[in-house]
Amino acid sequence: MKNKTVIIKDIINSFVSIPKGLWITLVNWSIARPCVTELYPEQKRQLPQNYRGIPVLPVDPKTGKSRCIACGACARMCPEHIITVEIDKSDPKDRKPSEFSIDISRCMWCGLCTEACPVNCLVMGKDFELATYTREGMIYNLEDLMRLGGEFPAEEVVEEIAEEKKEESES
Numbered sequence: 001m002k003n004k005t006v007i008i009k010d011i012i013n014s015f016v017s018i019p020k021g022l023w024i025t026l027v028n029w030s031i032a033r034p035c036v037t038e039l040y041p042e043q044k045r046q047l048p049q050n051y052r053g054i055p056v057l058p059v060d061p062k063t064g065k066s067r068c069i070a071c072g073a074c075a076r077m078c079p080e081h082i083i084t085v086e087i088d089k090s091d092p093k094d095r096k097p098s099e100f101s102i103d104i105s106r107c108m109w110c111g112l113c114t115e116a117c118p119v120n121c122l123v124m125g126k127d128f129e130l131a132t133y134t135r136e137g138m139i140y141n142l143e144d145l146m147r148l149g150g151e152f153p154a155e156e157v158v159e160e161i162a163e164e165k166k167e168e169s170e171s
């Protein structure tokens, strides 16, 4: 059984805690303090530049197609072996994939596939709302990856990326 002092302390604390809590609410409920709550999904979060989403294949604005040359380097590099690339042999002078797919249910967003790409056509996208009801829905084909990739960034951005990679490999 609690002694009298402890009981009195508990009673005092219970009365003190109410104004204490109200004071904290009052201090934080002020127009001077910026709102920190994100109203997702109505408001989409601003993602950092280096955010890694699903690997995607942006299209070249000049051709409307992916710049992929179907070399398969990304598939060989992927530690999860979830990338499938099939070469289109219809025109020997124009290397392109006839099929390209990624099973993102097993992707760990490591970005190694993008690092291996010799033409920098595979980049980490910004999409994160990827939930589906089926496993098949997690397999993204060439069209899906191009749609998610949007248009390829301006030429100078591509050159910047290539320069960065070159510097990284030299250091």
Ligand code: SF4
Binding pocket: 055, 077, 078, 079, 080, 081, 082, 083, 102, 106, 107, 108, 109, 110, 111, 112, 113, 114
């Ligand atoms: S991000 Fe990593 S795990 Fe995902 S496809 Fe690329 S290499 Fe594979």
Ligand code: SF4
Binding pocket: 067, 068, 069, 070, 071, 072, 073, 074, 075, 085, 116, 117, 118, 119, 120, 121, 122
């Ligand atoms: S490494 Fe690049 S060019 Fe080669 S198959 Fe993959 S995405 Fe295409």
